[in-house]
Each structure stands twice: as structure tokens, then as C-alpha cells.
Amino acid sequence: MNASSPASPDRVPLSACIITFNEADRIADCIASLAFCDEIVVVDSHSTDATVEIAQRLGARVLLRPFDGFRSQKQFAVDQCMHDWVLCLDADERVDATLRGAIEAERGRGFGDAAGFRFARLSEYFGKFLRHGNAYPDRVLRLFDRRRGGWRGTREVHEAASVDGAVRTLRGDLVHHPYRSLEQQLQKTQRYARMMAQHDFARGKRATLGKLIVSPAWRFWRGYLLRGGFRDGWHGLVYAYVRANYVRQKTIMLWLLQNGQAP
Structure with a gap:
């Protein structure tokens, strides 16, 4: 049809x-x-x-x-x-x-x-x-x-x-088929991180030093080890690392917003 x-x-x-x-x-x-x-x-x-x-x-x-x-x-x-x-x-x-x-x-x-x-x-x-x-x-x-x-x-x-x-x-x-290139993925995740930080800040959510340190590491190890991302070879490693970096970016941007700085 x-x-x-x-x-x-x-x-x-x-x-x-x-x-x-x-x-x-x-x-x-x-x-x-x-x-x-x-x-x-x-x-x-x-x-x-x-x-x-x-x-x-x-x-x-x-x-x-x-x-x-x-x-x-x-x-x-x-x-x-x-x-x-x-x-x-x-x-x-x-x-x-x-x-x-x-x-x-x-x-x-x-x-x-x-x-x-x-x-x-x-x-x-x-x-x-x-x-x-x-x-x-x-x-x-x-x-x-x-x-x-x-x-x-x-x-x-x-x-x-x-x-x-x-x-x-x-x-x-x-x-x-989400990404045409690594550069496009990095640009996309940075944009999403900024939008999420702004959304969280507007809802009253705040970043802490603990979240800044722990959250990216947890995202990486949860996906790469606990959920078996390592089974996808180097593709799984790069994916897990970039996704963890997204969490880091989002938390840093939220930290900046709550301290009166533009991300």
C-alpha cells in the first residue's frame, strides 16, 4: 500500500x-x-x-x-x-x-x-x-x-x-542509524546535554560534586560491564565511553547554570 x-x-x-x-x-x-x-x-x-x-x-x-x-x-x-x-x-x-x-x-x-x-x-x-x-x-x-x-x-x-x-x-x-560520523555524534550529544541541563535546572534539579564524579563512571561501567557492552568489541567500548561523556557534559552544564553561568 x-x-x-x-x-x-x-x-x-x-x-x-x-x-x-x-x-x-x-x-x-x-x-x-x-x-x-x-x-x-x-x-x-x-x-x-x-x-x-x-x-x-x-x-x-x-x-x-x-x-x-x-x-x-x-x-x-x-x-x-x-x-x-x-x-x-x-x-x-x-x-x-x-x-x-x-x-x-x-x-x-x-x-x-x-x-x-x-x-x-x-x-x-x-x-x-x-x-x-x-x-x-x-x-x-x-x-x-x-x-x-x-x-x-x-x-x-x-x-x-x-x-x-x-x-x-x-x-x-x-x-x-543514528550517526553519520563520530563528529556528528559528539555535536549531537553536546546539544542534547545542554537541552537536558536546561530542562533539569528549570525543574529545580541541581548538580553535586558527587554526581559529577560518580554518574559518568556509573553510566560507563553499567553499560560496558554489567550489561555486557564489552561483547560488542571496540564499537561497544567507544559507545559506552561517549555515552558516559554525555552524562559528564550534562552534569557540568547543570553545575554552570546553578552558579549563574551560561553553558
């Missing part, structure tokens, strides 16, 4: 939504993995590359909206969908064959009594899929009935959907 064809009368109609900004190299694969959906909505933050043209050519309905936060952008996308059951992806994610089959099976049953479904996210990291540590299974709630939930709350980074009702877990993976 193409991106905008009408829903079959004997199954629950399903919308997919994606938020984008300069994703010309990745949006086609994302949309292709959503071919089983009845419509695909793309909310684009005024990309300067060919993202919009590619998405439209592949049958998606594209809306332009200035970016004001990940959560707000995703909830806007959900609100624009034609159907109440929605599947939310980022442009760097794809639904694998097993997950598609699981979604289709639940769809054939009318999604039962569930308000939403979660599934594992499998991340590719410089040529290798990480299957251990803090990286996997990294289950995310991305398929839900918008009448009973959505992208709620006030946190605009590390946002998460939530629903009122039962959440089931599906087989299969949401295949994730």
Missing part, C-alpha cells in the same frame, strides 16, 4: 509520522519501510536539502513547521494524522520485516485491548549493530492510539510517548 492510499475496510487504518530536518540521505529508506501504512505524514523543519522533494515524490504528505522542540514537533505530527492509530519514526529509523509482521498481525486483530505497543530499537554504530550494553534492546513506545496518549509532558529532548492503558511488546526491531 502506498503512502496515501485509503485504508482497507477490514482492518484498522494506520498513519505513520516522521519529523525531519536535512535528511535527504535517509528519508527514502525510512518511508519505504512504512509502505504498509495507510498514510505517511512528514513534518519538516524547513530543510535546506532535498528532504521535502524526496518525501513528496514517495507519496508522503509533507507539512512545514519551525522546530520548537522534539516533543512538540512529534506531537504536532501526530495531531495532523488522519487516523487514530499512529506509528512514529525518526528519519534515521526503519521497521524491519519481523516488526512489520508483528504490527500487521496485531492490526489484523484490531490491536486488541492495548493502548500502545513497544519494541526494541537496534542501533548501527560505525558498521556494527550493537546488541548489548545500554544500546539494546532500548525498547521504545512508538505505536499507539492517539486518543489514549501521545508525546506528553514538557521535556523537549529524550522525549517519550506515553499512553493511558495497556502497553504490549512486539517482536522485531526498529533499525536505527
